[in-house]
Amino acid sequence: MLYLLHGQNFKKSREKLHSMTDSLLKKKPDASFFKLDSSNFSESQLDEFIGGQGLFEQKYIVQVDGLLIDTKSKDFIIDRIKEISESDNIFIFIENELSKPVLNKIEKTAEKIQEFAGDSFQGRKFGVIGGAELNLKDFNIFNMADAFGGRERKKLWVLYQEAVRRDIPAEEIHGILNWQLRAMIIAKKSMSAEKAGLKPFVYNKSLRFSKNFEQGDLRKISCKFVSMYHDARRGLVDFDTALEKFILEI
Known part of the structure; x- marks a missing residue:
């Protein structure tokens, strides 16, 4: 089964992603959750998710994040889009941008597609997991992405502390930093x-940001982000502590 969430409104698309995964995991408490992105994608693993099941017929819920803008992973996925949609496992694709040809192919097989148009950051409220909203007043959480890209450790740490004071969940902060990381990786090799x-503005800014990192650093950071996310979900680390440690080490 295949679901697609796409569009430029990062806030709303991520809210929907979190509500969907939370709902599915409540309905299927024995399901195993996995996240695939540019840092850990492999063709063999995707094939395993398409056709496989966990022990005792457990289902997989697979978040496929940002892989349809990378040429290599995109072509492989589109070639298997019919098999993905017919799989007993659940695939949730989330993308900022999609080309029309790719969207047309997915429309033929997807269980449901939702588009979240508009600016990445709208208004003064920010939705979080569980349906609550936080009033951010004049705080723009996306400034954290710029500080990260600029490798401005002190500024990023100050912004992180402000985000914590405003009760913005660690998972939301991680998602925004990971979005900037993926944009830098993609821009650097395109x-x-x-x-x-x-978008040209995002591309040019991300390409400029990528020059603040040594060759191979972005991939290493990406691996750290994946480990942090999964370890936090498994309860092996405290998400807030792991994020702050990462920020102090960039």
């Missing part, structure tokens, strides 16, 4: 905004 699948 020749143009069009090939990267990014």
